[in-house]
Amino acid sequence: MKHIRNFCIIAHIDHGKSTLADRLLDYTGTVTEREKKEQLLDSMDLERERGITIKSHAIQMEYTYKGEHYVLNLIDTPGHVDFSYEVSRSIAACEGALLIVDAAQSIQAQTISNLYLALENDLEIIPVLNKVDLPSANPEEVTDDIVDLLGCKPEDVIHASGKTGFGVDNILAAIIEKVPAPKGNPDEPLQALIFDSVYNPFRGVETYFRVLNGTIKKGQNIKFIATGKTYFADEIGTLKLKQFPRQEIKAGDVGYVITGIKEAKEVKVGDTLTDAKNPTTNVIEGFEDVKPMVFAGIYPVDTEDYEELRNSMEKLQLNDASLVFTPESSAALGFGFRCGFLGMLHMEIIQERLEREFDMTVITTVPNVSYHAFTRKHPEVPVIVNNPTDLPDPSGLDRVEEPYIKATIITKADFVGNVMSLCIEKRGMITNQTYLTTERVEMTFDMPLAEIVFDFYDRLKTVSKGYASFDYHPIGMKTSKLVRVDILLNSQPVDALSALIHADNAHNIGKKMCEKLKELIPRQQFDIPIQAAIGAKIISRETIKALRKDVTAKCYGGDISRKRKLLEKQKKGKKRMRQVGNVEIPQQAFMAVLKLN
Numbered sequence: 001m002k003h004i005r006n007f008c009i010i011a012h013i014d015h016g017k018s019t020l021a022d023r024l025l026d027y028t029g030t031v032t033e034r035e036k037k038e039q040l041l042d043s044m045d046l047e048r049e050r051g052i053t054i055k056s057h058a059i060q061m062e063y064t065y066k067g068e069h070y071v072l073n074l075i076d077t078p079g080h081v082d083f084s085y086e087v088s089r090s091i092a093a094c095e096g097a098l099l100i101v102d103a104a105q106s107i108q109a110q111t112i113s114n115l116y117l118a119l120e121n122d123l124e125i126i127p128v129l130n131k132v133d134l135p136s137a138n139p140e141e142v143t144d145d146i147v148d149l150l151g152c153k154p155e156d157v158i159h160a161s162g163k164t165g166f167g168v169d170n171i172l173a174a175i176i177e178k179v180p181a182p183k184g185n186p187d188e189p190l191q192a193l194i195f196d197s198v199y200n201p202f203r204g205v206e207t208y209f210r211v212l213n214g215t216i217k218k219g220q221n222i223k224f225i226a227t228g229k230t231y232f233a234d235e236i237g238t239l240k241l242k243q244f245p246r247q248e249i250k251a252g253d254v255g256y257v258i259t260g261i262k263e264a265k266e267v268k269v270g271d272t273l274t275d276a277k278n279p280t281t282n283v284i285e286g287f288e289d290v291k292p293m294v295f296a297g298i299y300p301v302d303t304e305d306y307e308e309l310r311n312s313m314e315k316l317q318l319n320d321a322s323l324v325f326t327p328e329s330s331a332a333l334g335f336g337f338r339c340g341f342l343g344m345l346h347m348e349i350i351q352e353r354l355e356r357e358f359d360m361t362v363i364t365t366v367p368n369v370s371y372h373a374f375t376r377k378h379p380e381v382p383v384i385v386n387n388p389t390d391l392p393d394p395s396g397l398d399r400v401e402e403p404y405i406k407a408t409i410i411t412k413a414d415f416v417g418n419v420m421s422l423c424i425e426k427r428g429m430i431t432n433q434t435y436l437t438t439e440r441v442e443m444t445f446d447m448p449l450a451e452i453v454f455d456f457y458d459r460l461k462t463v464s465k466g467y468a469s470f471d472y473h474p475i476g477m478k479t480s481k482l483v484r485v486d487i488l489l490n491s492q493p494v495d496a497l498s499a500l501i502h503a504d505n506a507h508n509i510g511k512k513m514c515e516k517l518k519e520l521i522p523r524q525q526f527d528i529p530i531q532a533a534i535g536a537k538i539i540s541r542e543t544i545k546a547l548r549k550d551v552t553a554k555c556y557g558g559d560i561s562r563k564r565k566l567l568e569k570q571k572k573g574k575k576r577m578r579q580v581g582n583v584e585i586p587q588q589a590f591m592a593v594l595k596l597n
């Protein structure tokens, strides 16, 4: 055990975590020339294209240092706030962390929030100043920032470049010298932390764990404490680029187990794995079920594809346990599903996967957070509102609560005023403001989740010229004055366009929505009135003027009807249009409420 080191890499997004991980794998000879690909750990196609790590993965390296042989387990963590719970579990599986800071960008919001997580778990922090090869690098200044943040010495900060490989030897030396060897007793009852799972369509769910105490053996009956279920360990092993089956894995080490579980949701990240016959009494603390934060309807573009959509969603859920859905129906869109996502990025990923892997063209409706409504009849029992149309009748309503978050924003001092105005516009209340250095300010706000999950991040980047970074954590529910704004097209209410909005902003937003929809909905053969309403009261109105007659396409010879059918089918697939009554609504229109500025 004294020759094992378990570590993770934490960084703000784009500071070079995945690139540096690749260099570590190269340098330790974990990857052969043939296996080399950019950003090896990001194995899902989508991850590679978007340049983000969605799921965390683990990989084992071997390295000889001062004549001794070491096993180094690297646990990669996802960088996006949507997946922060997985970061926290990866961190809990380690004794040390490389804290990567971009030498041009310096410390950012996720640098700090991940650092706090690492410190809460008593990890040894190894600061790495990355991208020193960049002409825009500011090594002295950024080193000072790191020293201020950690209270370390300037010489503790390792200068490195994931691009050129500079400094990688020093990083490996620091991991061995500074990260403590794991503690734990291989003879106690099995106690392992599940920090990740991956769905394999052929073998079922592969569960990744870190053994804290005891020993896991091939063929053992193992128990997942949160679900209470028992399985047979068909195969256990360690992970390099491929899986290496083993007979046993002892306290301190990291590995995978395959049990024939066919559904991702049966394995919960953060759960404790133990022996079925001789279970541990030590349950690993801090387990929580991942909760969806954003809800939206997903509907097939073609109503006939509903059953196929259900099949596809079920298959997707097998390998993405954080996706939840229930059937719903919309007066405007027919049958579909109300889906819960970890955040907007997760929602986009699901939509893209439905298209790519299942060839489904879908319409996603206005996303919203989950509200609690209380009626006067039962003022203590919340009605969970995951869809604005489920809001109980306002006449019997006592109050509505919405989820709040604590937002941490780090920005250059010049932009404090802009960030403040944006956050106030988004109903934020400032709770703290600290100068990290003379140039960099950390601000914290309590804000409604609904105001930040959508376009907040883009707006923040704009008002700070790209300099502000952002992170958030849920802090509970608060009562708000919320009303439902409905949209009528051609005098017909379109339920899929309704949104819950703070009463003070409802008129303004209703007006902007009508204007935006006028832009987004194509003109048709007749005038289309667009109205926004609160209850029976119309608060705003616009009209999409009819097309003039002579614009209709001319017909040429040939098998025109067949050709047109084909064209229409293609158009529908590409454009994602949905016919509601006699109005065609494009996908962007459903997202209009998010893009009003």
Ligand code: GDP
Residues within 6 Å of the ligand: 011, 012, 013, 014, 015, 016, 017, 018, 019, 020, 051, 052, 053, 079, 130, 131, 132, 133, 134, 160, 161, 162, 163, 164
């Ligand atoms: P992650 O989001 O932290 O995993 O960051 P990535 O490893 O995906 O890197 C983000 C971007 O920075 C990519 O375009 C990399 O090619 C680039 N990058 C990473 N490390 C270095 C470095 O040391 N020097 C330079 N010049 N670019 C780097």
Ligand code: MG
Residues within 6 Å of the ligand: 017, 018, 019, 051, 052, 053, 079
């Ligand atoms: Mg990455």
